[in-house]
Amino acid sequence: MTNIQEALQNYKAQYDQLMKEDFNIDMTRGKPSGEQLALSFGLLDMLKSEDADNYMAYFNYGIPGGIPEAKALFADLFDVSQNEVYIGGNSSLNLMHDMINKFMFYGVSKEAQPWKDQKVKFLCPVPGYDRHFTICESYGIEMIPVAMTDHGPDMEQVESLVKDDASIKGIWCVPLYSNPQGYNYSDETVERLANMHTAADDFRIIWDNAYGYHHLGEELIKVKNLLHACQSAGHPERALMVMSTSKMTFPGAGVSALAASETNINYLLSLFAIQTIGHDKLNQLRHVKFFGDKDGLIEHMRKHKEIMAPKFDIVDAYLSEKLYSPEVCKWNKPQGGYFITIDVLDHCASEIVAQCSALGLKVTPAGATHPYGKDPNDSIIRIAPSFLNAEELKEAMDILCVVINYVTLKKL
Ligand code: PLP
Incomplete structure (x- = not known):
């Protein structure tokens, strides 16, 4: 048996194992986490009735x-x-x-x-x-x-x-x-x-x-x-x-x-x-x-960064360590924003998203990043890590990496 076939069997076994579990993870949209929202709860106290006269x-x-x-x-x-x-x-x-x-x-x-x-x-x-x-x-x-x-x-x-x-x-x-x-x-x-x-x-x-x-x-x-x-x-x-x-x-x-x-x-x-x-x-x-002022806002955004940056690190670490080969997938590690784009082997993105969904992991639909929902190469997957906590994100990345390996190796 060739290396690829062995690897494929191995990923298929991992996929079947994941199928027995009951995941319900959603990383479809770039929503801030509860921890991030809590950074701004103070906003609710910014107006007091005692001050109302000043702002008639x-x-x-x-x-x-x-x-x-x-x-x-x-x-x-x-x-x-x-x-x-x-x-x-x-x-x-x-x-x-x-x-x-x-x-x-x-x-x-x-x-x-x-x-x-x-x-x-x-x-x-x-x-x-x-x-x-x-x-x-x-x-x-x-x-x-x-x-x-x-x-x-x-x-x-x-x-x-x-x-x-x-x-x-x-x-x-x-x-x-x-x-x-x-x-x-x-x-x-x-x-x-x-x-x-x-x-x-x-x-x-x-x-x-x-x-x-x-x-x-x-x-x-x-x-x-x-x-x-x-x-x-x-x-x-x-x-x-x-x-x-x-x-x-x-x-x-x-x-x-x-x-x-x-x-x-x-x-x-x-x-x-x-x-x-x-x-x-x-x-x-x-x-x-x-x-x-602007400096205050920049300082506030630094607190967001402390929550967000480790999540981007988790995604990067999983992709770096768990993918079968760099041939099956390229990705970027942005210096800001909310998303990581994974560029998988052509004609694999829709199946990867569908297989993730079958395992209980919702990912942004393939094609959503293109006009009319049509990615001509069917290769782009958008990852939104912000909303999940670290444990959920690791589970999500585990599933995603197994599915990417499984689907792309089948193609290879
Ligand atoms: N523009 C971009 C590029 C976005 O990614 C988003 C939200 O994900 C928005 C705009 C939405 O912004 P708002 O909440 O201000 O409508």
Whole structure:
């Protein structure tokens, strides 16, 4: 019997053994763990009825663009000026969705044509964030996959696509610790995105800085400022940068923000004002009081790192030690963010996810990282280690490694 056949039999036996157990582990989404959520319980004590008189304006309608304290904090976080900031509701996804919605129905500016009257395409670096793709799908925006590299999207491809096709109206970018690979955009990528010639004069970059302060290493990596780069390149309206505190305090009860040119902010504010008289100003105030300032927020994120980094180490250790051979699987060890991407042998990812599910381990569906849910190579699996505790994560990685070995060796 060859080595591979012996190994396969061995993994099959391990798989059968796991089948006898009763696992129920879910690592489908990048949710903070209870331990991480507890870091922010103090947020709940930030407003006291004794202080209410000081904030009368915040208890009422008004101040639709966000309270000045929150604008100051987010301006600092984005490294822009306060009039280049809009404070949104509890979700940056909501902000991104609403921007696309406004562009569809009203256009990207007072002068521009609504996108709904035109053919609209978006560039989607792949693998990428499934919910960006769902927004496009929901509005009938055609998605064009472009390859992601370890320094951002393949810019040769991006530049050659946008230069002639005026229906390409935008690109989704997760510039720091990208979802799902944890890659960072290089200065050169930022410069090229800001400077490139686009056939569409209403081209927009949705710069989703969801993981801007979510470091796992010692270095606080920073991506070059897109808004400034676009301003210097003479395309000040091209950049639309969003972030939120979802994975700093509480997902679903955080604060989101948009940074863009003053013209864009004023235009979008005029449209957002149709749908809301203002977002939750008390939550904005609670967040500002809780973090204090940018340094306070960075310190808070260091506590998240202490919980998260060991989990990323566990995943890396299991993959390093338990996989049959590096041929069957490549993975990255990001310096931040929430995900680890595993690139398995072609045409194996769906079966691995299905077999994991049969054993009681739920993993993000294969294909979710690609437009229309279709990974042409069927090779990408997204691992989200944050929610599980160390013991559950070890169990999950045990199962995953056995299944990867079993399925890929069958293929080999
Ligand atoms: N953007 C990216 C890249 C994400 O990974 C996530 C959540 O996983 C979000 C946005 C959602 O952010 P929010 O909670 O602010 O809507």
